[in-house]
Amino acid sequence: MTDAIPLIETENLTMRFGGVVANDDITFRLREMELRCLIGPNGAGKSTFFKSLTGQQIPTSGSIKFRGQSIAGKLPHQIARMGIGIKTQVPNVFNGLSVREHFWLAARRKSMPKELQRTVDEILELTRLTDAAESIVGTLSHGQRQWVEIGTVLAAKPELILLDEPAAGMTDEETYRTAQIIHDINRTRAIVVVEHDMEFIRQIAKTVTVFHRGRVLMEDSVDAVLADPRVRDIYLGKKVAA
Amino acid sequence: MTTKTALGLQLAALAVVIVGIALVPGYVQIFTVMQLTLFASMAVLALSLAFIWGFGGILSFGQTAFFGLGAYAYAVTAVNFQDSTPAIVMAVLVPSLFAAMLGYFTFYGRISDVYFGVITLTVTLILFNVANSTSGQEYHIGRAQLGGFNGMPAVPTFNMPFNPSAPLYPEQGWYVTAGALVAVYCMLRAILAGRFGRVVVAVKENEIRASLLGYDPRLIKLLAFTIGGGIAGLAGALYVNWGAFVSPNVFSLSLSAQIIIWVTVGGLGTLLGPVIGAVLIEYIISSIGSQQVVNANLVLGAVLLIFVLLLPKGLVPTLRHLALEVLHRFRKPAAPEAAPPAAAQPLGSK
Ligand SMILES: Nc1ncnc2c1ncn2[C@@H]1O[C@H](COP(=O)(O)OP(=O)(O)OP(=O)(O)O)[C@@H](O)[C@H]1O
Ligand SMILES: [Mg+2]
Numbered sequence: 001m002t003d004a005i006p007l008i009e010t011e012n013l014t015m016r017f018g019g020v021v022a023n024d025d026i027t028f029r030l031r032e033m034e035l036r037c038l039i040g041p042n043g044a045g046k047s048t049f050f051k052s053l054t055g056q057q058i059p060t061s062g063s064i065k066f067r068g069q070s071i072a073g074k075l076p077h078q079i080a081r082m083g084i085g086i087k088t089q090v091p092n093v094f095n096g097l098s099v100r101e102h103f104w105l106a107a108r109r110k111s112m113p114k115e116l117q118r119t120v121d122e123i124l125e126l127t128r129l130t131d132a133a134e135s136i137v138g139t140l141s142h143g144q145r146q147w148v149e150i151g152t153v154l155a156a157k158p159e160l161i162l163l164d165e166p167a168a169g170m171t172d173e174e175t176y177r178t179a180q181i182i183h184d185i186n187r188t189r190a191i192v193v194v195e196h197d198m199e200f201i202r203q204i205a206k207t208v209t210v211f212h213r214g215r216v217l218m219e220d221s222v223d224a225v226l227a228d229p230r231v232r233d234i235y236l237g238k239k240v241a242a
Numbered sequence: 243m244t245t246k247t248a249l250g251l252q253l254a255a256l257a258v259v260i261v262g263i264a265l266v267p268g269y270v271q272i273f274t275v276m277q278l279t280l281f282a283s284m285a286v287l288a289l290s291l292a293f294i295w296g297f298g299g300i301l302s303f304g305q306t307a308f309f310g311l312g313a314y315a316y317a318v319t320a321v322n323f324q325d326s327t328p329a330i331v332m333a334v335l336v337p338s339l340f341a342a343m344l345g346y347f348t349f350y351g352r353i354s355d356v357y358f359g360v361i362t363l364t365v366t367l368i369l370f371n372v373a374n375s376t377s378g379q380e381y382h383i384g385r386a387q388l389g390g391f392n393g394m395p396a397v398p399t400f401n402m403p404f405n406p407s408a409p410l411y412p413e414q415g416w417y418v419t420a421g422a423l424v425a426v427y428c429m430l431r432a433i434l435a436g437r438f439g440r441v442v443v444a445v446k447e448n449e450i451r452a453s454l455l456g457y458d459p460r461l462i463k464l465l466a467f468t469i470g471g472g473i474a475g476l477a478g479a480l481y482v483n484w485g486a487f488v489s490p491n492v493f494s495l496s497l498s499a500q501i502i503i504w505v506t507v508g509g510l511g512t513l514l515g516p517v518i519g520a521v522l523i524e525y526i527i528s529s530i531g532s533q534q535v536v537n538a539n540l541v542l543g544a545v546l547l548i549f550v551l552l553l554p555k556g557l558v559p560t561l562r563h564l565a566l567e568v569l570h571r572f573r574k575p576a577a578p579e580a581a582p583p584a585a586a587q588p589l590g591s592k
Contacts, residue, residue, distance in 0.1 A: 056454075075458070077456050080454050092450055094451060095447060105452075152455070156455055
């Protein structure tokens with residue numbers, strides 16, 4: 001049964017930077033097609049966790065398995081080819097290339113030549129960048145670049161999509177659209193979303209994992225998590241009260 | 243429609259250039275033909291760095307390492323076989339393999355850009371010293387005496403393919419050299435328009451993003467660097483054919499620096515620019531060389547300074563920008579048209 005094997009599974013994952021323990025003994029499981037939100041205050045270790053999952057850094061200890069296969073010793077491009085795509089917190093785009101080239105480069109690996117053009121056009125449509133298709137990405141606004149990166153990740157059609165603060169810097173309307181898109185792609189893909197915007201979390205979340213000081217504080221349904229006094233505590237002064 | 247027009251213009255420009263190359267020997271003296279041949283071989287060398295630096299983001303301070311290896315590989319093979327056909331092949335092959343090896347250790351060894359620059363510089367210096375210290379009788383490859391700092395005189399020049407008894411006349415040497423320049427230019431344009439070329443540029447733009455999309459930056463850089471090495475090697479063969487002579491100066495650091503200046507002045511990130519930069523600067527240097535009033539290096543320094551300060555993007559990008567601006571003014575009411583990836587302009591300015 002493939003259902004028994006989690007899509008991604010970490011065991012006792014620890015990442016130290018000198019004296020800082022950014023991830024401390026994290027055990028995390030995600031099923032196929034699951035949508036998970038990852039929250040936690042600044043410095044909780046969310047981005048560090050994503051970096052270990054995508055091979056951008058080598059964890060100090062612990063294991064990571066993608067569909068039962070260990071990713072230890074694999075480089076970012078090899079992990080990407082296994083089917084993990086990420087939108088990083090700090091925007092990672094090709095500033096000198098056009099929007100269309102981004103989606104083309106991303107889609108090329110998985111799409112047959114015949115459907116490549118269609119995939120690119122679909123993603124342009126989805127991200128509402130059709131009119132900016134030929135624009136050089138370096139000249140676009142921050143919000144648009146955010147969409148370019150999201151589109152680039154989607155065009156690659158990964159099995160697991162990691163989104164690190166996708167709605168940062170977006171207008172309310174755009175944030176709402178992002179939530180719609182996440183729901184949409186979640187019909188066929190598993191997604192993990194890191195966000196600080198609790199309104200956004202409410203819009204999309206089923207299960208929420210809370211990170212705090214590098215550890216998993218709790219993991220539960222969105223209502224349970226947002227009602228939990230510990231979560232309120234660590235987020236004191238944040239939007240969670242709203 | 244617009245891309246079709248652009249392609250048409252480019253093909254027209256290419257035709258004009260080819261006709262120009264064909265007509266040159268009929269209109270200028272043999273001395274000028276020879277000089278243009280030299281410029282064309284330098285322009286091929288410029289293209290090698292234009293590609294790896296401008297599109298691959300790999301700044302090699304030692305592009306002459308491959309140029310020199312190509313020159314020596316050509317000379318040694320030509321002396322041994324008395325036929326330029328295998329010699330040209332070796333001139334491309336040897337530097338390509340050397341670039342692949344060097345690239346493997348540096349890119350797969352995750353050496354930083356700064357150290358990469360230092361390594362290419364050092365390798366060039368080492369090759370220069372090695373070539374310099376081969377003056378004894380014992381230093382020979384087959385029948386080819388390497389000759390140390392004196393170099394190798396009387397290297398056979400190009401002949402008809404597989405026909406050593408039919409050497410090429412200087413005019414024919416010009417056709418071959420200018421033809422090689424056009425061919426390399428077109429090949430690089432084709433590469434850049436294709437799948438591989440786009441990935442090369444993507445890796446230059448953002449290595450992390452490229453790898454997160456499943457592209458291996460090490461491999462892409464290695465391949466680009468190897469192509470650049472092969473082109474530089476070809477330029478070396480063209481250069482030896484021009485002078486029928488090779489010496490350790492083909493490895494000189496001052497030539498390495500000049501290549502960087504050609505690319506900077508002509509325009510980093512274009513192919514046409516470095517070609518024009520090479521021809522222009524070589525022309526200036528050779529004009530100054532024949533008189534004693536001003537020092538060539540001084541002029542070179544001044545040219546570089548002016549460009550870095552006033553036209554930091556280089557000649558071709560600046561002109562292209564101006565041209566587009568003017569075009570825009572003229573058809574203001576029309577819908578703004580996307581700029582073609584590269585302006586259609588003739589290859590050389592001869
Ligand atoms: N490369 C690094 N070197 C040293 N310390 C690091 C490094 N990367 C992260 N850290 C530290 O690890 C901790 C976790 O950082 P991380 O970026 O994972 O937090 P985060 O949960 O993503 O926070 P934010 O919500 O602000 O993005 C922080 O204390 C950070 O300073
Ligand atoms: Mg973060």
